[in-house]
Amino acid sequence: MLTYLSNPQRFMAFSAWAAPLFFAAAVIALGVGLPWSLVFSPADYQQGETVRIMYVHVPAAWWSMGVFAFMAAASFVGLVWRHALADVAARAAAPIGATLAGLCLITGSLWGAPTWGTWWEWDGRMTSMLVLFVTYLGYIALWSAIEDEEKAARLAAILCLVGAINLPIVHFSVEWWSTLHQPASIVRSGGSAIHPSMLGPLLTMAAGYLFLFGALVMMNMRAAIFRRRVESARARGGEA
Amino acid sequence: MSGSGPFQDKPSLRVESLTLKRGERILVRDLSFVAAPGAFVEVRGGNGAGKTTLLRALAGFLKPSAGRIVFDGAEEPSLTMHYVGHLNALKGGASVRAHLRYWAGLFGVAERDDEALSRLSLAAQADLPARVLSQGQARRLALSRLVIAKRPVWLLDEPAAALDAQGRAVLAALIEAHRADGGVVVAAVHEALGPAPSQTLTVGV
Amino acid sequence: MSGSGPFQDKPSLRVESLTLKRGERILVRDLSFVAAPGAFVEVRGGNGAGKTTLLRALAGFLKPSAGRIVFDGAEEPSLTMHYVGHLNALKGGASVRAHLRYWAGLFGVAERDDEALSRLSLAAQADLPARVLSQGQARRLALSRLVIAKRPVWLLDEPAAALDAQGRAVLAALIEAHRADGGVVVAAVHEALGPAPSQTLTVGV
């Protein structure tokens, strides 16, 4: 599948129908998940209605890390096998990942105000999430600062691979520092510790985020490929 | 220069018993000469003789240890001369055309990008960032300042460096046209530029 | 080269259907040639034709889009060739002699400062910091790496830039001696360096 898609032509053909399909899937998942989680799911016996922020916050947290892992994998492929499409994919994913990280930070601090009585606290998880967010910014800044695209791609790939060291730190930070933030309760050894009535909407929302990410990445990639084609056409025109 | 006619006031360059030092070394001792309108002064000398030092003094960057440099018949040195040195003064991130526009603003003259581009055969590179230019293309861009700034006195330090045969021909034509308009050219060279000099100064011993 | 005799193994440079791109532009298309021991390959072409690009690819800095570059009869490229490009690789704060010592270490060869200084007529500048060197003196210092590193294949990009007549004569003599020792010289030039080339490549159209 991946080697099949590594050809830009085939990718364009594939994404021409896959991107709308993902988008439709995202609309359905979010269309079900949003009302389910924000209106119909039960309020928490401790936190009351504010628990609903979770359905936005937790998938954003998961996928902001997931997107970075995706970028790291794409960077590795781009660096080792020199697949131009992998570079394009990594670049296309970065702003989405940064947005998700930002969303996680914002919803987290919105959630923190009623539950912990503070907007922001420098505990391990929040700090390491902020670090991840800054890493995203650095990655994007490096891309935009280097004009030669091919060079920028490979340099950014090196940064991304080095930055991936951060991911386990974000995930395990809660255990290492053990402060305010909730430890992992869903993805952990020994089974999930969350009530099924909340798990349903949460997983639906997570799926919705994933489909949306897929659609947006493909759209960003298509735009980048189109732009590159226009540029190379112009360069050939200039040569003649 | 094409399309704009000869200079109104034709300044000449007068140098009186000039002495220049770098560190403790005296490079130019008691040099005097006059370059009248239309003059082409060739500055000769081996590596390290002091050609660059002399030109930088004429451009006003370097204070002479003794002697004077005067532009007769000119209001202000900055409106009178232009200097193209070893350094091309390019910014890698800016396009060729952006450089020409900036220089027009900096020197307070009208924008004439297209004329400059075609004179120096840089039209195909107009939108490239300076970073990707070849050595000779960068040199052409630096020389295009002469077309843009349009000052009567030109101070050129190895202007033909990195130019190919076509580039040297362009440079020779620019110099000839400039002299015909009543301009003055002072150029440090290792090899003749083409136009016959009206005067040759040799620095160093 | 004086005092050290011809090279043990005499590698030759073989280029097979090389294609080089910068940005989207193809500069060298399907180029093949062989430079046997003693060869002097002159690379010609106008400004921006791709001479520098070709030499940087031969030096291994630039990955070819297609084709191969092989040093036949050599253990390792880094022990086989040396490159002197447009940039002189000098540090303003270090003295001329400090550069020579550093290069000897960097290239893993014996120190021979005095030989290099006298070959390039830089003895008087030995203790000056590179910052104060004139353009031509700086170029001589860069060329002195050829004497220091003593590699069999030389890749030279406009080596005579900024040199005076004496400097060009020195360069010509270096090249002749190198060829006599069985070395290979590939040089991009706008004007003949002196020694008759055994082969001329023209890049660009």
Added chain:
Amino acid sequence: MSAFVATFKRDVALMWTGGGALAPVGYFLGATMLVPLAMGPDRALLEAAGPPLVWIAAALAVLATLERLFQADLEDGSLEQMLLSPAPLEMLVLAKGLAMWCVVGLPIALAGAPAAIALQAPIELVPAIVLSLALGMAAFIGVGLVGAALTAGVKRGGVLIALIVLPFFAPPIIFGSAVAVGDAVAAALSILAGCALGATALGPIAAAGALRLQAE
């Protein structure tokens, strides 16, 4: 187009293609982020000590941006060309400073809002903090121009310029920090405005003098 406008435009364009405000603002936010990392999660301590440190981060961010300002111009020959312009060098330096304030100073001042909140400044002080940072940036840049000009010829001048400039950063930092903790805000703001004016007026003159010597 006057030389002033041309210089301003070029510098804005060059900074913009070089990544714009993203990097300086990132530096600023990154440096503020380090503060709580270093001080640990003690909330009360951070509340007391945090907000003034926004000013230190801002000072260091602008410093990091300043240092290559004239060094690049000196090395590539652009400075020589600026000297050949009929416009006085002081004007051109002012244009460069202004460009830097627009592309770097103002965004950092705005980023001061989230930074101050993260360092536990009272929310009602945030507008005053942003305003004070905007003024302080002008003062920093005015002084910084002189430092950048003095060190333009020095390789690795980055730390040297800091050494030269930091003492002059002290007054804006002192009064700016007063704003950040809500101490005599109006008075501090007017003093900051004075610093900004003074530095903007005198900085380019001193910087131009230093640059003329650098070109020799």
Added chain:
Amino acid sequence: MSAFVATFKRDVALMWTGGGALAPVGYFLGATMLVPLAMGPDRALLEAAGPPLVWIAAALAVLATLERLFQADLEDGSLEQMLLSPAPLEMLVLAKGLAMWCVVGLPIALAGAPAAIALQAPIELVPAIVLSLALGMAAFIGVGLVGAALTAGVKRGGVLIALIVLPFFAPPIIFGSAVAVGDAVAAALSILAGCALGATALGPIAAAGALRLQAE
């Protein structure tokens, strides 16, 4: 003389003629000096919040020194020559990092003693602080090499490198600050040693990879 030794010697000599440790140490002390200025004269506050800030000053001082490390080599052609050496580029990068640690890192660690005392650290912790800074500097430099290599081609890369590198500075700062306040000193020191080792081992490899691309 091996290429490693030659590179080390040259870099030490160049940094030395460029002012040596004077400027980075001055930057470091200058930045620590700004802290009491910003925080005001409250002694108790300074005692609580001050010592960890030594680490921020140290991180920023090394950052300011790092940024031109490879940029100069790229611009003047020295990088091409390093690539022509028979020695692997990784070794040469390591030599440059080591030189920087000797000329800049170690002096800053030593200057950490007066700085920590000025920021009211308990006197008996000073040896541990100096040791921790020496280790932390190695970690900073190892990571910084990668940042410097990634941004070598970027004009005004100074702030970009900071943005890239600061997230990786977080762990040493967290554990270093723990040492500065006397928190589980032995454990923190061993984690710092781990950071230093990891960064020194991996930094040059990633940096060399980036530099090869820069030379294209």
